[in-house]
Amino acid sequence: xxxxxxxxxxxxxxxLAAHDYxxxxxxxxxxxxxxxxxxxxxxxxxxxxxxxxxAKVLARWRGSxxxxxxCFEGIDAAQALYEWDHARQLLHLRxxxxxxxxxxxxxxxxxxxxxxxxxxxxxxxxAALDHRGEGPPPVLLIDEVDRADDEFEALLLEVLSDWSVxxxxxxxxxxxxxxxxxxxxxxxRDVHDALKRRCLYHWVEHPDFDxxxxxxxxxxxxxxxxxAREVAAATAALRDxxxxxxxxxxxxxxxxxxxxxxxxxxxxxxxxxxTLGSVLKYRExxxxxxxxxxxxxVDALRSRAS
Amino acid sequence: xxxNRVARTTKIGTSSSFNSEVVPSSVARTTKVGTSSSxxxxxxxxxxxxxxxxxxxxxxxxxxxxxxxRSTVACAEAVAALGLASRDDLxxxxxxxxxxxxxxxxxxxxxxxxxxxxxxxxxxxxxxxSTALLVDEDDAGEAxxxxxxxxxxxxxxxxxxxxxxxxxxxxxAACSAEExxxxxxxxxxxxxxxxxxxxxRRRPRRSGRELDLRATVTAALATxxxxxxxxxxxxxxxxxxxxLLVDISGSMEPYARALVRFAHAAVASRGAGRVExxxxxxxxxxxxxxxxxxxxxxALDRAAAEVADWSGGTRLGDALGQFAxxxxxxxxxxGAVVVVLSDGWxxxxxxxxxxxxxxxxxxxxxxxxxxxxxxxxxYQPLARGMAAALPYVDTFVPGHSLAALEDLAxxxxxxxxxxxxxxxxxxxxx
Numbered sequence: 001x002x003x004x005x006x007x008x009x010x011x012x013x014x015x016l017a018a019h020d021y022x023x024x025x026x027x028x029x030x031x032x033x034x035x036x037x038x039x040x041x042x043x044x045x046x047x048x049x050x051x052x053x054x055a056k057v058l059a060r061w062r063g064s065x066x067x068x069x070x071c072f073e074g075i076d077a078a079q080a081l082y083e084w085d086h087a088r089q090l091l092h093l094r095x096x097x098x099x100x101x102x103x104x105x106x107x108x109x110x111x112x113x114x115x116x117x118x119x120x121x122x123x124x125x126x127a128a129l130d131h132r133g134e135g136p137p138p139v140l141l142i143d144e145v146d147r148a149d150d151e152f153e154a155l156l157l158e159v160l161s162d163w164s165v166x167x168x169x170x171x172x173x174x175x176x177x178x179x180x181x182x183x184x185x186x187x188x189r190d191v192h193d194a195l196k197r198r199c200l201y202h203w204v205e206h207p208d209f210d211x212x213x214x215x216x217x218x219x220x221x222x223x224x225x226x227x228a229r230e231v232a233a234a235t236a237a238l239r240d241x242x243x244x245x246x247x248x249x250x251x252x253x254x255x256x257x258x259x260x261x262x263x264x265x266x267x268x269x270x271x272x273x274x275t276l277g278s279v280l281k282y283r284e285x286x287x288x289x290x291x292x293x294x295x296x297x298v299d300a301l302r303s304r305a306s
Numbered sequence: 307x308x309x310n311r312v313a314r315t316t317k318i319g320t321s322s323s324f325n326s327e328v329v330p331s332s333v334a335r336t337t338k339v340g341t342s343s344s345x346x347x348x349x350x351x352x353x354x355x356x357x358x359x360x361x362x363x364x365x366x367x368x369x370x371x372x373x374x375x376r377s378t379v380a381c382a383e384a385v386a387a388l389g390l391a392s393r394d395d396l397x398x399x400x401x402x403x404x405x406x407x408x409x410x411x412x413x414x415x416x417x418x419x420x421x422x423x424x425x426x427x428x429x430x431x432x433x434x435x436s437t438a439l440l441v442d443e444d445d446a447g448e449a450x451x452x453x454x455x456x457x458x459x460x461x462x463x464x465x466x467x468x469x470x471x472x473x474x475x476x477x478x479a480a481c482s483a484e485e486x487x488x489x490x491x492x493x494x495x496x497x498x499x500x501x502x503x504x505x506x507r508r509r510p511r512r513s514g515r516e517l518d519l520r521a522t523v524t525a526a527l528a529t530x531x532x533x534x535x536x537x538x539x540x541x542x543x544x545x546x547x548x549x550l551l552v553d554i555s556g557s558m559e560p561y562a563r564a565l566v567r568f569a570h571a572a573v574a575s576r577g578a579g580r581v582e583x584x585x586x587x588x589x590x591x592x593x594x595x596x597x598x599x600x601x602x603x604x605a606l607d608r609a610a611a612e613v614a615d616w617s618g619g620t621r622l623g624d625a626l627g628q629f630a631x632x633x634x635x636x637x638x639x640x641g642a643v644v645v646v647l648s649d650g651w652x653x654x655x656x657x658x659x660x661x662x663x664x665x666x667x668x669x670x671x672x673x674x675x676x677x678x679x680x681x682x683x684x685y686q687p688l689a690r691g692m693a694a695a696l697p698y699v700d701t702f703v704p705g706h707s708l709a710a711l712e713d714l715a716x717x718x719x720x721x722x723x724x725x726x727x728x729x730x731x732x733x734x735x736x
Binding site: 008009025026029030032033036037039044072073074076084086087089090093094096097110111114146147149186187188189190193196197200201202203244284 | 376388507520533630
């Protein structure tokens, strides 16, 4: 079984790094615990610090299927657990009627047929629990749970504690092996305490300078060390400007990629000005950065990057 | 301080004594933790890990972080899984299981350090208070000198009028202590109406254009597969979030207590999660959690304890900006009804108020500004902060008396879906 290979946080850290994700000690420890204790992992943090990426990289590493449930306002059981395919059920009824089965077998038999698993549309949560046979358990990513209504959390709570879903017409589906569950939240509202207690919790921070340089180099290999350091330093400087949306790692990766697409080897005033839109997504933020002075920014980061 | 320490030491003493060796005091524990970098010492005793987890949970509670027993058990499991090989492992295992909010990480660090280093730092869970105090004094000192001249006499006028009026219409600032207590009780009983919006969820309807296939198919079974009876569905309504921002600076002092009570009434009548309450002073404090206690007096005490800047100076622009940054624009104010309860006095830059209000206006459904001074005859929004905010305010109401607050509670409920209530941002006069 794949779990056997996870001995300590260092193994996790190395394995994630091998799949292009650099986790700090805290995150590696929490991921290790989530795998070992088979508890859901709740990651909170600013947008763009790499929360969603954790689930993706876990799936790549474990060689398991990634089932992603993107939360939104008004999400309900039909989108998260399962839904009956009513159109196909109706068609089936029609076909049965045309073949004269309805009269022959009686409606009870046809009703049983209607609730056949083939008419069941498995949504991510049910699909994650219903994993059978070979292969590692799937990774279930419940993304941006803070966007969903609080009723939805109650639904999750039920699933995450029993690892089972009951379909009244079919019976209870129980997971043989619990899936690896990663829940992310941008903290636009507080997730309910009951859900938090069920999970391991980790607040994901912006990476420190060296880690950010390493992340940029890993994700945008065509960028050389010098440019990566300059981009990391400039992003760090932008985070100190008190912006509405301080850039995350996702933005610094985008920035490095844009600069390299433009063929720049260094960060200078002209290229910062041209590519600022890939880092700062608010007009006010762009203005603030420009009023601070792109030249001053470049000077400041020169001293820091070298 | 001393009793705390005794209690904790006793606790550890008892749990360690499972461990065959007699360990009477914290000294023995310190030794053990000290050697915990070597695998052997820690791997040996189950009770050790448990005692440590117990001590950590206890210390964390002392820092005001609620720790459920369930979390403590999870922590013990996590510690067992990691084998307590290093201090870092213990730190992360504990943080992942005992801490559930980024705000509590500081408390965790302190608790962790206290337990592991056995340095007693219990009694200091209120770090920033000294700096806040300095700022407040500063403000209070310069407030009368620089601004007193331009302050409208409004509240004074109201003060004289109200004495003859019915208590319901009495200005909250001009009441006797008994009258105020009476009014406070009445405010506590207020019910704040629910504002709704259309939800994406479907509800069964008697008729409509949209078919409820699930119900139709189920009904068709009874009629031999023939869908004789069609079932319909339509969108349902969901409550909108209500966000209350209560100004508790010095100039609002006569009203602040009553307005926080109003916030409590709103939270209590609609439940935490639907209503969020913050105080604005020299800084922003979220009091939703404290207010979600049912008992109004207890809730107010808790809120009072949480807010460090009662009756201090006003940094309205900063506080509003902080709200927009940290909560509002991220989602709390999106599509919400935002109610600001403030007289608009601001010691900071009015431009900051305008900027913050502009951003809130762009994400919120409706912005209500409640200004107790507005009731005064001939009131003009002269306060700089008020003037700066006004272009972004959809509804501007007084909130000086019980009757005014009743009106407010009723007004809030009428701000639902009707798009007509939404006005485009008016241009500010330069």
